[in-house]
Amino acid sequence: MDIERIGGGAKGRSSGTAYGGLVWAVAVDPKSSPSMVDQTRGALARIDEILAKAGTNKSRILNATVYVSVMDKKDEMDVAWVEWAGDDPKGWAQRACVGTKLAPGHLVEIVVIAARET
Amino acid sequence: MDIERIGGGAKGRSSGTAYGGLVWAVAVDPKSSPSMVDQTRGALARIDEILAKAGTNKSRILNATVYVSVMDKKDEMDVAWVEWAGDDPKGWAQRACVGTKLAPGHLVEIVVIAARET
Amino acid sequence: MDIERIGGGAKGRSSGTAYGGLVWAVAVDPKSSPSMVDQTRGALARIDEILAKAGTNKSRILNATVYVSVMDKKDEMDVAWVEWAGDDPKGWAQRACVGTKLAPGHLVEIVVIAARET
Numbered sequence: 001m002d003i004e005r006i007g008g009g010a011k012g013r014s015s016g017t018a019y020g021g022l023v024w025a026v027a028v029d030p031k032s033s034p035s036m037v038d039q040t041r042g043a044l045a046r047i048d049e050i051l052a053k054a055g056t057n058k059s060r061i062l063n064a065t066v067y068v069s070v071m072d073k074k075d076e077m078d079v080a081w082v083e084w085a086g087d088d089p090k091g092w093a094q095r096a097c098v099g100t101k102l103a104p105g106h107l108v109e110i111v112v113i114a115a116r117e118t
Numbered sequence: 119m120d121i122e123r124i125g126g127g128a129k130g131r132s133s134g135t136a137y138g139g140l141v142w143a144v145a146v147d148p149k150s151s152p153s154m155v156d157q158t159r160g161a162l163a164r165i166d167e168i169l170a171k172a173g174t175n176k177s178r179i180l181n182a183t184v185y186v187s188v189m190d191k192k193d194e195m196d197v198a199w200v201e202w203a204g205d206d207p208k209g210w211a212q213r214a215c216v217g218t219k220l221a222p223g224h225l226v227e228i229v230v231i232a233a234r235e236t
Numbered sequence: 237m238d239i240e241r242i243g244g245g246a247k248g249r250s251s252g253t254a255y256g257g258l259v260w261a262v263a264v265d266p267k268s269s270p271s272m273v274d275q276t277r278g279a280l281a282r283i284d285e286i287l288a289k290a291g292t293n294k295s296r297i298l299n300a301t302v303y304v305s306v307m308d309k310k311d312e313m314d315v316a317w318v319e320w321a322g323d324d325p326k327g328w329a330q331r332a333c334v335g336t337k338l339a340p341g342h343l344v345e346i347v348v349i350a351a352r353e354t
Contacts, residue, residue: 001257003296003351005325012314012321013331017298019351020257021119021138024299024330060121062135063142063229067334071219078130085130089123094142095131096229098185099219101307101335111301111332115121115137139237139256178239180253181260181347189337196248203248207241212260213249214347216303217337233239233255 006053016050023114025050032105036073039107040080047112056116058084059091063113070107071099077108124171134168141232143168150223154191157225158198165230174234176202177209181231188225189217195226242289252286259350261286268341272309275343276316283348292352294320295327299349306343307335313344 006016009026016025027050029042044058051057068077074097085092093112102109124134127144134143145168147160162176169175186195192215203210211230220227242252242261252261263286265278280294287293304313310333321328329348338345 001351001353003298003326005328007325009328009331010314012318012328013300014325014328015330017330019298022298024349026330026332062121062137062140063231064131065229065332067332071221074221078128082130089125089132090121092123092127092130092132094133094135094144094229095127096144096183096185096227097221098227103307103310103333109332109334111299111330113142113299115119117119180239180255180258181349182249183347189339192339196246200248207243207250208239210241210245210248210250212251212253212262212347213245214262214301214303214345215339216345231260233237235237 004054006050016054018054021115021118023051023054023056023116026111028106028109036076036107037080040077043108043110044080044084047110051114054116056114060116061093061112061114064093064095065111066095066097067100067102067109068097068107069100069102073107122172124168134172136172136234139233139236141169141172141174141234144229146224146227154194154225155198158195161226161228162198162202165228169232172234174232178234179211179230179232182211182213183229184213184215185218185220185227186215186225187220191225240290242286252290254290257351257354259287259290259292259352262347264342264345272312272343273316276313279344279346280316280320283346287350290352292350296352297329297348297350300329300331301347302331302333303336303338303345304333304343305336305338309343
């Protein structure tokens with residue numbers, strides 16, 4: 001079974017991969033906005049794009065890891081997350097949020113695993 | 119193929135998800151015990167609960183990520199982990215343990231991916 | 237469906253697991269070299285070994301998480317990563333690199349999920 005690769009990352013890596021019924025995606029805010037809310041919105045919009053290229057969408061995310069570089073701003077990240085996740089629990093991913101160092105300028109980086117129809 | 123969601127988290131997220139033969143689960147200690155050993159036991163007991171709801175158990179965990187907020191207490195986490203993992207290597211997950219910031223009061227947060235019969 | 241376990245870790249955990257078409261692997265540099273480039277090469281060589289035991293290889297990695305304990309040395313990690321990932325984008329994993337604390341002596345720890353033929 002073939003692996004699909006979605007480009008857009010630096011040399012040596014993909015922004016997304018898909019294999020059978022599963023899709024992986026990683027994103028940061030392409031604009032490196034100064035605010036955590038805006039960076040989260042930017043990263044989640046990028047996740048939406050990658051999932052669309054792989055034939056799925058945010059309502060089918062299974063697992064998400066949210067890395068934030070400033071844990072004191074987790075609440076701001078959550079504002080954008082809840083807005084994006086929507087009101088239907090049938091679309092809510094299992095999620096962990098942890099504070100880590102990130103590359104300069106990044107406040108948040110998000111990795112998800114989603115299901116797709118095959 | 120449907121995705122199953124196991125609730126119990128905050129708005130916008132699930133404690134567990136299941137899709138086909140795979141299950142994802144996240145847990146912290148619901149009691150926020152002051153000791154790392156106790157928090158780890160509490161989080162692992164919660165993992166057991168979520169896996170049971172998804173029709174599997176700890177002997178079928180494939181991958182685990184253990185986030186600890188105080189790396190100096192990793193040995194205490196390991197005491198609870200080894201006790202929980204048991205003596206049979208056939209049930210031992212691939213695991214990584216890393217030191218990250220966590221939400222206030224949490225010493226450990228655990229994410230696992232497990233297999234289940236379909 | 238059986239789960240395959242690849243040993244080599246400490247008590248209570250495996251270095252790798254395989255289930256159906258998916259393989260999980262974790263590695264650090266077995267030699268704990270003092271340089272980030274060398275530790276990354278050592279960890280990636282160990283990943284190669286585990287994947288080989290599970291019947292796959294680096295060109296089929298779907299997702300990678302690179303934990304580095306010194307984010308200022310991420311560029312050195314990337315030198316080894318790019319060299320290892322090779323020139324063909326068809327083999328490039330979705331990857332996230334974050335700065336975390338690691339066990340003493342470790343500069344980098346790598347976890348991957350790969351596809352394999354079943």
